[in-house]
Amino acid sequence: MPPHPWLQRQRYLVDFTVGALGRRKGRNLALVAVYALIVFVLASVLLFSQALRHEAATLLSGAPEVTVQRLVAGRHDLIPGTYLERLGKVRGVTDARGRLWGYYYDPVVAANYTLLVSPDDPPPAGKIRVGSTLATTRGLGVGDVLSLRGHDGQPYAFTVDATLSPDSALLTADLILVNEQDFRAFFGIPTGLYTDLILTVPNPREVTKVAEKVLRALPDTRPIVREEILRTYAALFDWREGMVMVLLSGAVLAFIIFAWDKASGLSAEERREIGVLKAIGWETSDVMAMKLWEGLLISVFAFLLGYLAAYVHVFGLAAALFGPVLKGWSVLYPDFQLSPHVEAFQVFTLFFLTVFPYALATVVPVWRAAIADPDAVMRL
Amino acid sequence: MADRGDLDRAGLGLGLKALSRGERVLLAGIALFLLFLGTFIHAGIAADRAEHATAANRALASRLTLTDLALFTEARYTRNLSQADLHAAFQDHPGALEHFPTGALVGPPHRDPHAAASLAPETTLSR
Numbered sequence: 117m118p119p120h121p122w123l124q125r126q127r128y129l130v131d132f133t134v135g136a137l138g139r140r141k142g143r144n145l146a147l148v149a150v151y152a153l154i155v156f157v158l159a160s161v162l163l164f165s166q167a168l169r170h171e172a173a174t175l176l177s178g179a180p181e182v183t184v185q186r187l188v189a190g191r192h193d194l195i196p197g198t199y200l201e202r203l204g205k206v207r208g209v210t211d212a213r214g215r216l217w218g219y220y221y222d223p224v225v226a227a228n229y230t231l232l233v234s235p236d237d238p239p240p241a242g243k244i245r246v247g248s249t250l251a252t253t254r255g256l257g258v259g260d261v262l263s264l265r266g267h268d269g270q271p272y273a274f275t276v277d278a279t280l281s282p283d284s285a286l287l288t289a290d291l292i293l294v295n296e297q298d299f300r301a302f303f304g305i306p307t308g309l310y311t312d313l314i315l316t317v318p319n320p321r322e323v324t325k326v327a328e329k330v331l332r333a334l335p336d337t338r339p340i341v342r343e344e345i346l347r348t349y350a351a352l353f354d355w356r357e358g359m360v361m362v363l364l365s366g367a368v369l370a371f372i373i374f375a376w377d378k379a380s381g382l383s384a385e386e387r388r389e390i391g392v393l394k395a396i397g398w399e400t401s402d403v404m405a406m407k408l409w410e411g412l413l414i415s416v417f418a419f420l421l422g423y424l425a426a427y428v429h430v431f432g433l434a435a436a437l438f439g440p441v442l443k444g445w446s447v448l449y450p451d452f453q454l455s456p457h458v459e460a461f462q463v464f465t466l467f468f469l470t471v472f473p474y475a476l477a478t479v480v481p482v483w484r485a486a487i488a489d490p491d492a493v494m495r496l
Numbered sequence: 497m498a499d500r501g502d503l504d505r506a507g508l509g510l511g512l513k514a515l516s517r518g519e520r521v522l523l524a525g526i527a528l529f530l531l532f533l534g535t536f537i538h539a540g541i542a543a544d545r546a547e548h549a550t551a552a553n554r555a556l557a558s559r560l561t562l563t564d565l566a567l568f569t570e571a572r573y574t575r576n577l578s579q580a581d582l583h584a585a586f587q588d589h590p591g592a593l594e595h596f597p598t599g600a601l602v603g604p605p606h607r608d609p610h611a612a613a614s615l616a617p618e619t620t621l622s623r
Contacts, residue, residue, distance in 0.1 A: 131518030138517070172565055174550055178558030183579065192579075215561055219572045228569050230576075235561060247566070283549045284556050289566035290575070312579070314561050345563055345578035352577065413521065420528035427535045431542070446570040455546035456539035 126409075129402070133409040136389070147378060148418045154371045155422025155470050156429070157364055162462055163430045164442050165357040170457040172349035175287060176342070180314035181323050183215075183340045184330055192338075194309040199334055203315060206329045208322035214310030216299050220264060220292075225253050227447035231292045231299060238295035243277035249289035249448050251279045262292075267304035274298070282451070289450035356442050372473075379411060379477035382485055390485045403486040404479055411478030415471040422470075423463070431456045 119127070137144045184203065186195035197214055204212040216233035229250060239245050246256060256262060256276050266272045280288045300307065315330075317323050327339040382390075390403055429435060434453065435442065443449075515523070556562070568574035 127516075127518060130522060131516045134518045134521045175553050175557050175565065176563070178554045179563045180561050183563060185579065213561075219575065228572060228575060230566070230569075232560060232562075236559065249566075281552075284553050286565055286567070287553055287557055287562055288560075290569045291560075291566065293560070340563075340578060348578045349565070413525070417525060417528065420525070420532050424528065424531055424535070431539075443567060446568055448566070448569045450566050455550070456535075456542045458536055458539040460536065 126405075129406050129409055130413075133406050133413065136406075137410060137413070144414065147375075148414055148421070150371060151375065151414065151418030151470075151474075152422035152425070154368060155419050155466070156425045158361075158368070158470070159423045159426035159463075159466060160429050160435060160438060161357055161360050161364070161442070162466060163426055163456075163458065164435045164438065164454070165353050166459055166462060167430065167454040167457045168442065169350055169353045171286065171454055172353070173346055176345055176349065179342050179345050181317040181320075181342050182209075182315040182327055182330065184313040184315065184334070185338045185340065186312075186334075186336055187338050188336070192312075194305065194311065195313055195337070197308045197310060199337070200313060202333055203313060203330060206315075206326055206333065208317050208319060208326045208329075209315045210318055211316035213314055215312050215314050216296060216305070217311050218299075218303050222254075222264070225447055227253070227290065229290050229292050229448075231294055231302070233296050233299045234293040239277045239293060241295060241297060242273075242275060243295075244274040244298075245278045245280060245293040246276055247280050247288040247291040247448075248282040248285050249450050250292065251276070253448055264302070266302045272298075272302050285450035286452045290448040353442070360438060360441055375474055376477055379474055380481050382481050387485055390482065391491070394486065395491075400483070400486040404482055407478050407482040408475065411475035412471075415474040419467055419471050423466075427456075427458075430454070 184195065184199070186193050186199075195214075200212045200214060203209060213235065215235070218231050220229045220231055221227075222229055234245070244262065246262070251257070254262065256279070258276055258278060260276045261273050262276060263271045263273045274292075274294070280291065280293075294302070299305070315326065317326050323341050323343070327341050330337060330339045393403055393406075394400075429437065431454065563578050564576040566575070568577065573580035
């Protein structure tokens with residue numbers, strides 16, 4: 117069965133357009149390359165931020181519903197365990213526990229460690245469990261001794277009981293798990309004081325209400341709800357994404373000017389070509405369809421090439437080009453591989469913003485040239 | 497040089513030579529589009545494959561009552577971002593500009609492993 121006449125017509129138009137593009141091969145290939153590079157950069161930032169935001173939201177969805185800190189003179193201070201009793205009585209709270217954690221600056225590697233008391237299954241006295249990044253940085257293995265200087269200036273020797281899985285590095289890179297007695301002795305924190313308190317609130321709709329009640333009952337505290345934690349990370353990656361975009365905006369603007377100039381201004385050669393086509397009997401609509409195909413071919417190819425390269429860059433090569441800016445850095449930096457996460461809406465937005473303006477910009481000047489008298493166009 | 501007939505007979509032309517230039521470009525476009533769709537499928541499969549590790553990490557975060565990612569360990573107020581009192585203008589002492597927002601722009605310090613260890617805490621950003 118022969119193809120539909122409309123399809124046949126489009127096929128001839130594409131043939132002609134590709135031929136016309138081939139006559140200015142170098143210029144058009146350079147245009148597609150620069151265009152694809154811009155899409156690549158934008159898509160890389162977009163894909164990486166999406167994946168990082170998604171990872172943070174997934175991992176931290178198990179964070180405590182409400183964390184209660186005590187503020188003294190506007191700064192975080194140790195909180196008395198006596199608060200637990202009052203907090204446990206707040207309606208909606210099913211469990212209230214004290215949490216012990218703190219930082220230790222290790223001058224040997226110039227990095228901060230996070231010491232945390234493991235709430236269940238704590239290591240035996242004198243033993244610790246360490247995060248994989250920390251273990252690698254300090255060259256620690258099971259059975260090795262890590263000596264840290266305590267609050268009283270005395271060295272405390274801890275034996276490594278186990279190292280935490282490298283798969284959890286995003287959460288545990290700098291973590292040292294200790295038991296409560298060792299933690300209190302090391303930091304000199306008396307019994308009955310905690311770093312902060314955590315509340316379990318099974319009903320998500322009650323969390324905000326519980327936080328309000330906590331603030332009313334204990335005005336010297338600062339309740340932090342899980343939603344705020346998730347928002348903090350969403351805002352953080354938004355901010356970094358925005359900052360990279362600002363840095364790239366110069367290049368993007370330069371490209372927009374270049375592409376607009378290329379797409380909306382016709383060269384004398386292109387005008388003559390349109391004149392010839394009109395003179396040999398092409399309709400205005402044919403000329404415009406041909407130019408629309410030209411714009412679409414260039415912009416869609418550039419988008420697809422740029423997006424695919426960005427996907428490989430972000431998820432295959434761990435975003436080697438922008439990773440440090442988007443992820444942040446530190447001496448103890450977790451080595452992690454992001455699992456791909458693509459939001460169709462954002463990709464569509466990128467497609468719409470990069471492809472359509474160019475394709476449309478090619479049509480307007482052609483329409484102006486195509487409605488003119490062929491003789492006049494050719495004489496220009 | 498082999499002509500089109502030779503290539504077709506040898507089965508090397510794959511019939512592509514019979515297509516016009518426009519059709520070949522369209523085919524290349526369709527191939528790229530299929531690869532584009534493939535990224536969504538790949539992302540879905542990879543997410544499924546990573547689900548076990550993700551669930552384990554989520555359970556670990558829940559068990560250890562972790563509130564933050566270990567992404568920015570350079571300072572105590574960036575390590576546990578959600579717990580830090582970021583509402584305070586100066587983190588370390590009055591007049592000490594906090595350096596977290598610039599952390600994204602400043603490169604990691606070049607540390608000499610043989611250099612004398614510094615005892616000053618939170619100085620990892622200084623060059």
